[in-house]
Amino acid sequence: MTEDTTLPAGGPPPRQVQRWTRIVTATLLVLLALGAARTLVSRNSNAKALDKIAADSSVQYVRTTTVRAAGTGQNLSLPGTLQGFVQAPVSARAGGYLRRWTKDIGSRVEQGDLLAEIETPELDQQLSQAVAARNQAAASLELARTTVERWEALRQRDAVSQQELEERRSAFTQSKANLAGADANVERLKQLGGFKRVVAPFAGVITKRNVDIGDLIDSNRPLFLLSQTDPLRVYVNVPQAYAHLVKPGQKATVVQAELRGRNFTGQVARTAGSIDTASRTMQVEVAIPNKDGALLPGAFVQVQLAAAASGTPTIPANALLMRGQGVLVARVDAVGTVQLVPVRLGRNFGDAVEVLDGLSGNETLVLNPSDSLAAGDKVQVVADARASVASAPKAP
DSSP states (O other): OOOOOOOOTTOOOHHHHHHHHHHHHHHHHHHHHHHHHHHHHHHHHHHHHHHHHHHHHHOEEEOEEEOEEOOSOOEEEEEEEEEEEEEEEEEOSSOEEEEEEOOOTTOEEOTTOEEEEEEOHHHHHHHHHHHHHHHHHHHHHHHHHHHHHHHHHHHHTTOSOHHHHHHHHHHHHHHHHHHHHHHHHHHHHHHHHHTTEEEOSSSEEEEEEOOOTTOEEOTTOEEEEEEEEEEEEEEEEEEHHHHTTOOTTOEEEEEOTTSTTOEEEEEEEEEOSSOOTTTOEEEEEEEEOOTTOOSOTTOEEEEEEEOOOOOOEEEEGGGEEEETTEEEEEEEOTTSBEEEEEOEEEEEOSSEEEEEESOOSSOEEESSOOTTOOTTOBEEEOOTTTOSSTTOBOOO
C-alpha cells in the first residue's frame, strides 16, 4: 500500500529550506567570529595602551647638575679676639708705696715715658747701709795695703818670716774682694732705686691700671697693662680640612659686627705649621693695620680668609643620597638611565660639598633624588620651571 505525502500548497520546497538554514547558520558563525576577533584586538590594543601609560608613569622627571672642578677658593669665616701686636704687663721691680701715677687708662705713651713713681724707704735704707759697708771695705783695703808694704820691707831685712808676709798679702787680696763686692751691692741697689720710676717699655696705649696712690707695691706686681694697637693681631684656629689652603702673606678681612659697613684688610702673618691634636685645628696669626684706632684690643671679630682653590670637584649638597651602603649620588647617563655611585666627601661648604673620591668631573647628577630612585631607573631631565619638586614622578 502506497502512502502519498502531500505538502501544503504554496510552501517552499524542502531543499530550499535546508539551504537557507545552512546560510543563516554560517552567517551567524561568521558574525560571532568577527565579534570575537574584534574583542581580542580591542583587548590587545587596550593592553598596549595600559603598558604605555605604565611605562610613562615609571619615568621620573628630574632636575640635574653637572659636576665641575672647583675653580675658585672658598671663603672661610672664623671667630677670633683682637690683641695688641705687643701686649705686656708693666710691673714694678722695687717694693714700696705708689707716690703718683702720670698715665691712666686710654693714655697713649711713647717708649720711655714716665708712668708712675714709687717711694722705697726700705730700699733707701739698704742703699745707705751698702754705701757705709763699701766705705768700710775701702778703709780695710787701705789698711791691708799699708800693712803689706811694711811687712815686705821687714821681710827684706829678714825681720819676719815668709809665712807671715804671705798672710798679710792674703788679707790684702781679701780686702780688695770685699771692696769689689761692696761696690757691686751699691750698684745693684742704685739700679733698684732707678726702678722707682716706672717707664713705658714700648709705645702703645694703657689699657689697664691696677694700682692707686698710696698702694703698697710688691716687687713684680703688675701696675699697668700696655698694648700696642697699631697694628693689631688676631689668632684664629683653622680646621684641619682647610689648613693646607692657608698660606702666610695671603689677604684676610676682619669684620666687627658693631662697625657695620667697615671691613679691615690684613694679611696672614704666620701659621703654626702643625695641627693641634686636641682640636684638630691649626693656629693662624693675622696682622691688621689700625692707624685710626677704630679696632679695640679684646673685641670679638670674624676673620674671613680666602682659601686657595683645591681643584677638587664640588657638588650641591642636595645631590647627595643617604642609603644604608653610605653616601651616594644618582648619576644619569646619555640615555637617561640612573646609576647610583658611592662617593667620599671632603669639606662641607653648607650649600655645597667637596667630593674627594667617586667622581671625575663632568658627570650629570640628579638634584634632590627621591628615596624611591633606584639603579636602572629611567629619568627625563626637565627645566627648573617645570620641575617644582625635583625627582617627583609625573602623574599619569
